[in-house]
Amino acid sequence: xxxxxxxxxxxxxxxxxxxxxxxxxxxxxxxxxxxxxxxxxxxxxxxxxxxxxxxxxxxxxxxxxxxxxxxxxxxxxxxxxxxxxxxxxxxxxxxxxxxxxxxxxxxxxxxxxxxxxxxxxxxxxxxxxxxxxxxxxxxxxxxxxxxxxxxxxxxxxxxxxxxxxxxxxxxxxxxxxxxxxxxxxxxxxxxxxxxxxxxxxxxxxxxxxx
Numbered sequence: 590x591x592x593x594x595x596x597x598x599x600x601x602x603x604x605x606x607x608x609x610x611x612x613x614x615x616x617x618x619x620x621x622x623x624x625x626x627x628x629x630x631x632x633x634x635x636x637x638x639x640x641x642x643x644x645x646x647x648x649x650x651x652x653x654x655x656x657x658x659x660x661x662x663x664x665x666x667x668x669x670x671x672x673x674x675x676x677x678x679x680x681x682x683x684x685x686x687x688x689x690x691x692x693x694x695x696x697x698x699x700x701x702x703x704x705x706x707x708x709x710x711x712x713x714x715x716x717x718x719x720x721x722x723x724x725x726x727x728x729x730x731x732x733x734x735x736x737x738x739x740x741x742x743x744x745x746x747x748x749x750x751x752x753x754x755x756x757x758x759x760x761x762x763x764x765x766x767x768x769x770x771x772x773x774x775x776x777x778x779x780x781x782x783x784x785x786x787x788x789x790x791x792x793x794x795x796x797x798x799x
Contacts, residue, residue, distance in 0.1 A: 615648050615782070619760060620729075621684075623654025627704045627736070634712050646717040647785045650778055653723045653757050654732060657705040658685055659697040661731035675757040676728050705736055709743035716745030720781040722774050724755025750777040 618626040630649055636642040664678055689696060700707035709716065719740050723733035734749070741747040752759060755770030760778075762769035 614646055615650060615785070616646055617650030617652075618654070619652035620654065620758065623651040624656065624704070626651060627654060627656060628701070630717065631700075631704055631707055631712075634715055648781060649717050649719040650781060651719065651721050651733075651736075652760055652774070653727050653729050654721075654736070655681070655729050656732045656736040657697070657703045658689070659694070659703055659706075661705075661729075661735060663731035664728045667728035667730070678728065681728065705732065705739065709739055709745070713744040716740060716743060718746040718748070718781075718785060720748045720750065720777060722750040722752065722760070722777055724752045724757065724759045724770055724774075726755060727757040729757065748777070748781060750774065 616626045616630055617623075626649065630646065633641050633644055633646075660678075660681070664681060667677060685697075689702070697703055698706050719737070721733045721737040721740075723730050727733075730751070734751075737747045737749040750773075752770035752774050754768070755774070759770040760774045762771040764772045764775055
């Protein structure tokens with residue numbers, strides 16, 4: 590019995606190693622989750638251990654993320670106006686202070702905190718395909734625009750979907766919700782996933798066929 594368990598353990602380790610050596614997954618998130626997802630991707634790519642830095646993601650899906658905690662111009666210029674929806678400068682300052690209390694302004698330019706300041710050029714040829722989405726009524730619009738262009742300039746495939754008239758968090762609305770932008774944004778996700786599954790010869794997922 591012990592020998593059988595050991596053999597199964599070795600097989601499991603080999604299978605995990607093979608999964609790490611092939612493109613087999615996606616990473617994604619929205620808002621603070623997109624910020625964390627971007628940090629995770631860059632940490633993997635720059636990891637000192639080859640078994641992590643060699644891992645290849647099929648794709649990254651990032652929705653209305655914050656990529657500079659030093660704030661981009663749209664954070665300062667955006668006004669919630671009559672809609673009063675979700676985020677403005679005061680709110681993001683509150684969130685930043687809760688996340689990094691007492692930190693100096695220089696801290697917010699650290700690429701381990703603000704991925705917009707990362708040197709993506711050193712990762713040329715290794716960046717996974719990325720989908721970036723954001724609504725025009727979002728103070729983090731420049732974060733998405735700048736990060737997607739930086740990704741593209743470093744040689745990565747960058748697909749940018751800007752949804753007119755939609756606020757921060759728009760994909761959390763039901764897809765059937767009129768004028769929410771949720772259908773357009775989630776359709777971009779569907780198309781991205783379908784393309785990457787097909788690119789790697791995977792089995793098509795129902796509802797995601799290209």
